[in-house]
Each structure stands twice: as structure tokens, then as C-alpha cells.
Amino acid sequence: MNLVVNGVGQALDIDPRTTLLDALREHLHLTGAKKGCDHGQCGACTVLLDGRRVNSCLVLAISQQDAEVTTVEGLAEGGQPHPVQRAFLEHDGYQCGYCTPGQICSAVGMLDELKQGWPSAVADDDLEAQIRERMSGNLCRCGAYANIVPAIVDAR
Amino acid sequence: MTSTAHRAVGQPIGRIEGPAKVSGEATYAAEYPVKDVVYAWVVQSPVARGTLKSVGTADGTLAVLWHGNAPAIEKVDDPELAVLQSDRIGYRGQAIALVVATTLEAARRAAQVISLEIDEEPHDALLTADHPGRYTPETVNPAFPPVSRKGDFDAAYAAAPVTVDVRYETPALHNNPMEPHATIALWEGDDLVLYDSNQHPPGVAATLGEVFGLPAERVHVIAEHVGGGFGSKGTARPNAVLAAMAAKVVGRPVKLALPRQAMFSMVGYRTPTLQRIRLGAERDGTLTAIGHEAVEQSSRIFEFAEQTTVVTRHMYAAANRYTGHELVRLDMPTPRWMRAPGEAPGMVGLECAMDELAEQLGLDPIELRIRNEPAAEPESGVPFSSRHYVACLREGAERFGWAGREHKPRLRREGNWLIGTGMAGATYPAMVQPSVARVRITPDGSAEVAIGASDIGTGARTILTQIAADELDLPVERVRVRLGDSTLPKASVAGGSSGSASWGWAVTGACRELRRSGKDEAVFDSTDLVKKQETDGKHAYGAHFAEVRVDADTGEVRVTRLFGMYAAGRILNPRTARSQFIGAMTMGMGMALHEEGVLDPATGDWVNHDLAEYHIPVHADIESVEAAWLDERDDDLNPMGSKGIGEIGIVGSPAAIVNAVWHATGIRVRDLPVRLDKLLTAGL
Numbered sequence: 001m002n003l004v005v006n007g008v009g010q011a012l013d014i015d016p017r018t019t020l021l022d023a024l025r026e027h028l029h030l031t032g033a034k035k036g037c038d039h040g041q042c043g044a045c046t047v048l049l050d051g052r053r054v055n056s057c058l059v060l061a062i063s064q065q066d067a068e069v070t071t072v073e074g075l076a077e078g079g080q081p082h083p084v085q086r087a088f089l090e091h092d093g094y095q096c097g098y099c100t101p102g103q104i105c106s107a108v109g110m111l112d113e114l115k116q117g118w119p120s121a122v123a124d125d126d127l128e129a130q131i132r133e134r135m136s137g138n139l140c141r142c143g144a145y146a147n148i149v150p151a152i153v154d155a156r
Numbered sequence: 157m158t159s160t161a162h163r164a165v166g167q168p169i170g171r172i173e174g175p176a177k178v179s180g181e182a183t184y185a186a187e188y189p190v191k192d193v194v195y196a197w198v199v200q201s202p203v204a205r206g207t208l209k210s211v212g213t214a215d216g217t218l219a220v221l222w223h224g225n226a227p228a229i230e231k232v233d234d235p236e237l238a239v240l241q242s243d244r245i246g247y248r249g250q251a252i253a254l255v256v257a258t259t260l261e262a263a264r265r266a267a268q269v270i271s272l273e274i275d276e277e278p279h280d281a282l283l284t285a286d287h288p289g290r291y292t293p294e295t296v297n298p299a300f301p302p303v304s305r306k307g308d309f310d311a312a313y314a315a316a317p318v319t320v321d322v323r324y325e326t327p328a329l330h331n332n333p334m335e336p337h338a339t340i341a342l343w344e345g346d347d348l349v350l351y352d353s354n355q356h357p358p359g360v361a362a363t364l365g366e367v368f369g370l371p372a373e374r375v376h377v378i379a380e381h382v383g384g385g386f387g388s389k390g391t392a393r394p395n396a397v398l399a400a401m402a403a404k405v406v407g408r409p410v411k412l413a414l415p416r417q418a419m420f421s422m423v424g425y426r427t428p429t430l431q432r433i434r435l436g437a438e439r440d441g442t443l444t445a446i447g448h449e450a451v452e453q454s455s456r457i458f459e460f461a462e463q464t465t466v467v468t469r470h471m472y473a474a475a476n477r478y479t480g481h482e483l484v485r486l487d488m489p490t491p492r493w494m495r496a497p498g499e500a501p502g503m504v505g506l507e508c509a510m511d512e513l514a515e516q517l518g519l520d521p522i523e524l525r526i527r528n529e530p531a532a533e534p535e536s537g538v539p540f541s542s543r544h545y546v547a548c549l550r551e552g553a554e555r556f557g558w559a560g561r562e563h564k565p566r567l568r569r570e571g572n573w574l575i576g577t578g579m580a581g582a583t584y585p586a587m588v589q590p591s592v593a594r595v596r597i598t599p600d601g602s603a604e605v606a607i608g609a610s611d612i613g614t615g616a617r618t619i620l621t622q623i624a625a626d627e628l629d630l631p632v633e634r635v636r637v638r639l640g641d642s643t644l645p646k647a648s649v650a651g652g653s654s655g656s657a658s659w660g661w662a663v664t665g666a667c668r669e670l671r672r673s674g675k676d677e678a679v680f681d682s683t684d685l686v687k688k689q690e691t692d693g694k695h696a697y698g699a700h701f702a703e704v705r706v707d708a709d710t711g712e713v714r715v716t717r718l719f720g721m722y723a724a725g726r727i728l729n730p731r732t733a734r735s736q737f738i739g740a741m742t743m744g745m746g747m748a749l750h751e752e753g754v755l756d757p758a759t760g761d762w763v764n765h766d767l768a769e770y771h772i773p774v775h776a777d778i779e780s781v782e783a784a785w786l787d788e789r790d791d792d793l794n795p796m797g798s799k800g801i802g803e804i805g806i807v808g809s810p811a812a813i814v815n816a817v818w819h820a821t822g823i824r825v826r827d828l829p830v831r832l833d834k835l836l837t838a839g840l
């Protein structure tokens with residue numbers, strides 16, 4: 001099967017049970033997307049699939065023939081880190097770093113949803129509250145949340 | 157001496173590995189590209205007690221290992237590492253077989269369908285305060301006496317005009333670092349190489365050496381980036397032994413990453429605690445008697461006794477004191493260290509009981525604590541090397557806006573929200589452990605520091621760079637720290653909040669030796685100096701403050717503000733320090749409101765063994781979490797004057813929240829976590 005990952009076409013010969021996450025990590029050696037739970041419960045594996053954020057551990061790779069996947073490794077443009085990546089550095093938006101690629105990809109996807117006016121469970125215009133609600137699928141056991149949200153606000 | 161021109165220590169320097177972490181380049185254990193690697197999946201016991209008779213075979217696998225065919229291991233001090241060696245099953249979830257296959261999918265599937273023949277026996281998984289199996293262990297973690305007495309507690313308690321006698325319970329808690337335990341093992345001839353996620357590469361190398369009958373130098377452990385540990389990766393875990401064993405059998409490198417569900421049983425957790433706290437006081441609040449007892453559990457196979465009430469031995473003054481621990485061995489997984497073992501659950505009991513005493517006395521809870529400030533260690537009489545607890549209480553109260561708080565509960569309401577504030581003290585021992593570091597000046601005049609330590613997200617790599625830069629009078633850009641590798645000089649574990657103090661001491665020593673000798677390489681071993689230190693009387697302190705709001709109809713608790721004020725020695729890097737403080741406070745919020753391993757006594761298993769059902773704080777739970785600290789520097793401790801800061805944030809922050817919930821609602825929830833159903837049942 002074929003995927004376009006970070007702009008590069010990739011041919012894969014994989015077991016049909018392979019998740020998109022394992023296809024990236026075990027077959028393409030793109031280990032930026034992390035495996036925290038393999039069950040769609042932590043967000044560490046978040047990537048952009050055709051521009052939208054998904055938990056890649058919940059997607060079977062073969063169901064995505066020719067799809068465009070962007071991982072944390074593909075966010076930088078022209079050698080410059082993505083504004084969200086820069087903001088995480090600025091705000092110390094991590095400790096161990098294991099949830100970080102998922103937080104960053106999720107933030108990139110989420111900011112786009114926000115721009116497009118997607119609805120959220122938090123109805124008020126408090127931007128931070130909006131971001132917190134929309135980012136709640138990305139767990140951080142190091143408890144860097146109080147740094148991550150201001151980073152995302154800055155990057156917006 | 158160091159010039160002040162480029163002082164790095166104390167500066168908020170960004171994490172050196174930050175760019176690698178945000179770009180996805182930072183490589184964690186299971187991510188190393190290793191040629192010909194194959195995959196292993198653990199088969200866990202479906203019963204809590206019994207005998208494993210046989211394990212079937214499975215198509216499409218390279219090996220199915222179990223005690224009937226696994227290679228014998230040489231020797232282990234930790235019986236949890238004697239994997240696949242015996243037919244006895246000690247708990248549900250124990251590794252009883254390992255499947256190896258060329259793909260992850262095949263290994264996982266085979267492990268799910270493989271047949272197991274087990275003689276099941278009745279089990280006992282439930283901890284109760286009057287369990288007939290209770291006994292007093294010989295020591296509690298790591299080596300404290302289980303019981304302490306001073307004066308005559310019973311008489312003083314009986315004679316006290318004001319008393320509190322309360323029972324507090326904390327549930328089983330699960331470390332759940334975001335990166336599951338993982339190992340890639342490969343044999344190079346008789347040498348073993350492990351890419352392993354752990355908090356102590358030299359320790360894991362030594363242990364695996366013992367297991368396979370090799371000198372430690374023949375085992376090479378690499379842990380350059382570690383996705384958290386919180387104690388659960390402090391020593392080698394079964395995944396390391398299983399991967400190495402499988403690699404030997406199949407003759408190829410083996411990758412074993414534990415599934416999240418296995419982390420609830422296979423790698424340790426915090427024991428549930430059943431605590432009783434008795435306080436006796438004069439009417440002015442002077443404590444005359446402090447009693448604190450805890451009942452806890454361990455497994456059948458290994459005794460781990462958490463030091464839950466040890467913190468009460470040195471927190472407050474009182475002439476008459478008693479602390480004790482009892483343990484029950486159950487058909488349950490082995491509990492181990494989880495962030496601030498002892499202090500975290502113990503201070504729930506003590507600091508909530510203090511709040512209850514303040515309520516009875518009609519006294520401000522901060523004032524109650526100030527009135528019972530000891531002049532020296534209350535049990536041993538050893539002077540404190542530095543103790544700025546009262547200053548934290550006062551300064552914290554000022555910054556939080558504590559003044560004018562009503563003593564009585566349930567007086568503030570905004571719409572449907574009942575609002576309250578609470579506080580609790582915090583403390584954690586300032587520990588240091590022997591370590592060795594090497595420093596070398598490279599031909600271009602830069603310095604390379606080498607130490608076998610592990611940066612599990614604490615900022616160690618950055619802080620050691622700062623320390624070396626100042627000692628060598630170099631800008632930080634000219635210092636490179638190598639760590640996370642067992643072939644580097646031997647470092648102590650990243651645990652007990654002792655990393656920076658221990659490794660920083662060794663690095664300082666090596667740098668000073670280098671300058672003194674004028675050579676271009678120096679090694680320093682802090683063992684002798686560390687061993688000479690008095691260990692009593694050395695602690696960090698803090699105070700936590702919480703404001704909560706509770707929905708009067710649903711009982712939903714929201715933490716509006718959580719604030720920590722610390723006196724924790726010299727802060728080496730305010731940016732990473734703040735992250736450690738607020739990170740641990742966030743975990744403290746989880747302990748107060750969200751986290752609990754829910755036991756099914758019928759199966760002996762945690763029913764909520766995944767991240768959907770074991771709730772930890774998420775973005776939506778965090779409104780304001782802030783930390784600040786006093787200028788403190790304690791040169792009695794180590795050359796940096798620092799204290800450990802990784803754990804103190806989870807000590808007392810849960811109690812501050814529980815006390816704030818009482819202040820908001822008038823309800824004392826004495827079994828954590830504070831769930832809305834408990835508030836509703838109590839008549840919210």
C-alpha cells in the first residue's frame with residue numbers, strides 16, 4: 001500500500017492488522033509519534049491525517065491508501081520549526097517529552113479547528129478554557145499542562 | 157573561582173534536549189533502529205493464585221517461553237525479576253509466558269490465543285484494617301524502623317483537652333509514566349546490550365549482569381531519553397529480563413514494549429493505605445500527642461513496606477509521639493515506589509487531621525502549624541540544617557490571599573458553586589547519594605562531562621551543564637553533558653529527589669579536580685564525602701494552597717487555583733524547577749480528585765487498568781497551577797546548596813485540595829479520591 005508521509009510517497013508491505021502508528025514507528029522508522037496506550041486513550045500518537053488530527057493507534061494503515069500523513073517530524077518548514085514547536089520550547093511545555101509530539105500535532109490540528117469555528121463543549125469565549133477542553137485528549141503525566149496551554153495561545 | 161561574567165546556575169536556561177523533543181528526534185528505548193529485531197508480547201496470568209501446568213504452542217511464532225522451557229537465570233535479589241522460573245503464580249497480571257514473533261501483530265495475537273493450563277487456587281486480594289494477616293515489617297522503605305515512640309503517647313492523648321481521632325484512606329495509585337516500560341535487547345557475543353527505559357542505567361546493568369551471570373561491564377544499558385518514571389523505572393523491571401532472555405533464545409534482537417494495561421500490575425504501584433491519626437492538643441493548639449499508624453499491602457513474593465507515617469516523625473513538635481506501620485501480604489502485584497513514597501500518602505492523613513484539629517479549635521490552620529513548629533528534629537533532637545517551613549506558610553498565605561478566610565465552612569457561594577480554600581504543609585527529605593563523574597577538556601577547549609545518570613524529564617542534562625559551566629568558567633554552549641548510558645561513570649538513581657544533588661556534587665568535584673590538577677581530564681567519586689554526612693535533619697519544605705469550587709447539585713469539584721510555596725535550597729534552574737513543582741502538584745490534584753486503582757476482589761485485578769478508566773488530570777482540569785520559592789541555600793547539603801525538588805509538589809497538595817473541599821462544602825471526605833458520589837452520599 002502507499003502513504004504520503006510528510007510529503008514523501010512511501011510504499012509499505014505490511015500485515016493488514018498494522019495500525020497507522022505502528023506503520024510509522026516500526027516500518028518507516030518515524031518514531032516521533034509515540035505509543036502511550038495503543039487504545040486511543042492518551043493522544044501521544046496524534047498525527048495529522050489529510051490535515052485533521054487523529055489518534056494514529058486507532059487507524060488501520062491499510063484503510064488509508066494514498067492518504068497524506070503529517071507527523072511531528074514533518075511540521076518544520078524550510079528548516080524552521082513550526083510556531084507551535086517554538087512556543088513549546090519557549091514555555092517549557094514538557095518534561096520527559098513523551099507526550100510532546102502528540103501535544104504539538106494535536107495543537108496544530110486544534111488551532112485549525114478553532115479557526116474554522118468547529119463547535120466545542122466549552123461555549124464561552126475564554127480562549128484558554130477553549131484550548132483546555134479541545135486538548136483534553138492529550139494526556140501529560142509530567143503535568144506540563146499549565147505550560148502547554150500558554151504555549152498554544154502564543155503560537156496561535 | 158568562577159567569575160560572575162557568565163554564571164549559569166540559577167538562570168532559566170531552556171532544556172538542552174528541548175529541540176530534539178519538539179521535533180520528534182529524541183529517541184526513547186523502543187525506538188532505536190536495530191537490524192533484524194523481532195517482537196515479544198507478554199502473557200499475563202489470568203488468575204491471582206495458582207500453579208501454571210502448561211503453556212501451548214502457537215503458529216507463526218519464533219518462541220513461546222515459559223517456566224517449562226525458559227533458560228534458568230543465575231541470581232536475583234528482586235524475586236519479581238525471576239521471570240518464567242517457577243510454576244507458582246503470585247498475582248493476576250504476573251508474566252507467565254512470553255511470545256516472540258517477527259511482527260508485533262503476530263506476537264500480540266499469539267499471546268492472546270495461546271492455551272494455558274492452570275490449577276487455580278482461592279486468593280485473598282482485599283486489604284482491610286483488621287486483616288488477620290497484619291504484621292509489623294522489620295523495616296519500612298528504605299530502612300526506617302517501622303515503629304517509633306517518644307514520651308507516653310497513650311497517657312498524653314487520654315489527658316489532652318482537645319483530640320482528633322480520624323481514619324484516612326488513600327487508594328492504590330499507578331505511576332503511569334507516559335512512556336510504557338520498554339526494552340530492546342541484543343547479544344553481541346556474550347555481551348548484552350539493552351536499550352531500556354529506566355531511571356538508573358548503571359543499576360539496571362548491574363542487575364541484568366547478576367541475572368545472566370555476567371560482570372556489570374559486559375552489560376551495556378542505554379537510556380538517553382526516558383518518558384517519565386515516577387519511581388516505576390527505578391530498578392530493572394521484568395521487561396528487561398524477559399527481552400534479554402528472549403533475545404538469547406531466538407538469537408536475534410528482541411523488542412518488548414509493555415502494553416499500558418500491563419503497567420498496572422507488572423511494574424509496581426503505590427500501595428493503598430489505611431491510616432489512623434490521633435492528635436491531642438491544649439486549647440491554644442499546642443500539640444501534646446501525635447499518633448499515626450498505617451496498614452498497607454505487599455505481594456506474596458516480595459515485601460515492600462511504604463514508609464507512610466515516617467513523615468510524622470519530624471513534621472510537628474509534641475512531647476509524646478507514636479508512629480507505626482503494619483503490612484498485609486496479599487495475592488496482589490508488588491507495590492513499589494511512586495513519587496514521594498511515604499510522604500505523599502502520609503501527609504494526606506497528617507495534614508487533613510491537622511485541618512480537623514484547627515476546625516475544632518476554631519483556629520486558623522496556618523496558625524496551628526506555626527504554634528507547633530519544632531526547634532530541632534522532634535524525635536532525634538538533631539538540629540535542622542535549614543527549615544523555612546513557617547516562612548513558606550507566611551509568604552504563601554500572603555501571595556495566595558489567605559488573610560480574612562472564614563474558619564467556618566460553606567459560607568461562600570457564587571451561583572451554584574460552593575467555594576472554599578484549604579492549605580497543607582509539604583516536606584521531602586534532602587537526600588544525596590554517591591556518584592562518580594568525569595570531565596574532559598577537548599582539543600577545541602570545550603568540556604565534556606560524563607555521568608551515567610538518567611534524565612527522565614527532570615532537566616538533569618541542563619542543570620549539570622550549568623553546574624559544570626560555572627565550575628569551569630565556560631559558557632554553557634561550550635559544555636556537553638553525556639548521560640543515560642551505563643558505560644559512563646557510575647551515577648545514583650534518578651529517584652528520591654536526589655539526582656541533581658548527587659550528580660551535581662560529582663560533577664562539581666570533577667571540575668574542581670580538573671582545575672586543581674591542571675590536567676585535561678579528571679574523575680571524581682563523591683562516595684566518601686557523602687557517607688560522612690549526617691542524614692537526619694535535612695529536608696525541603698513547602699506549603700500548598702488550594703481554592704476549589706463544588707457544584708452544589710452534582711458534587712463536581714473544580715480546582716480554581718493551586719499554589720505551592722517552597723523553601724527547597726538553591727534553585728539551580730528556575731524554568732525546569734517550576735515545571736517540576738507544578739508537574740508534581742498536578743499529580744497531587746490527581747491523587748486528591750481522580751486517581752484510584754479500583755480493585756475487583758473476586759479476580760484480584762484492577763478493573764480500571766487503562767488510561768480511559770484510571771483517570772489522571774487532563775488539560776480541562778488545570779485552571780491555575782503556580783509555584784514560587786524562597787531564596788534558600790543550604791551549604792551543609794552539597795556544594796550547590798540545593799535540595800531535591802522532584803517530589804515535594806505531590807506532598808501536601810492533595811491534602812490542601814481535600815481541606816478546601818471541606819471548606820467549600822462542610823463535608824470531610826476521608827477516603828481519597830474525593831469523588832462526586834461521595835459528596836452526594838454525604839448529603840451535599
Ligand code: FES
Pocket residue numbers: 034035036037038039040041042043044045046055056057058
Ligand atoms: S497511543 Fe494512541 S491514543 Fe494513546
Ligand code: FES
Pocket residue numbers: 093094095096097098099100139140141142143144334383384613
Ligand atoms: S512531558 Fe512527560 S508526559 Fe508530557
